[in-house]
Amino acid sequence: MRHDMTMAALLLAPALAAAAPAAAPAAAPAAAPAAEFQAQIWASGCMACHGTEGKAEGVALTIGGRQADELYGILLAYKLGQRQGTIMQQHIKGYSDDELKRIAEHFARFK
């Protein structure tokens, strides 16, 4: 067992060493918009139907470029069962209110 772990460490060490210099310069600029990056990850679940910038083409409705408050209100209404649809009231249950707010802000950025 101990031998296996040592082997794994030996095998991983060069890979980590090789990755470190490449990752270091990229880390600084990427760190600033980390919150937006997180919102993008959450929003990626919406993009399959609503388009990468929320500009749907026929399948679902366009949500990109609309007011964040308006989108957030709609999403909360789906979550609370005040607004019915075929998909949205189910899909939206997986997100916290704060996540929905940030997803709404993400899509509102696209003009």
Ligand code: HEC
């Ligand atoms: C599987 C496809 C699908 C996914 C994934 C999806 N949607 Fe939707 N969305 C729809 C459909 C279809 C509607 C129309 C209402 C309905 O039938 O549920 C809709 C409606 C909406 C509306 C209302 C638009 C309006 O003008 O009435 C908003 C806002 C919205 N979606 C946002 C989102 C967000 C944000 C996500 C990700 C968290 C998301 N959707 C994920 C298919 C999807």
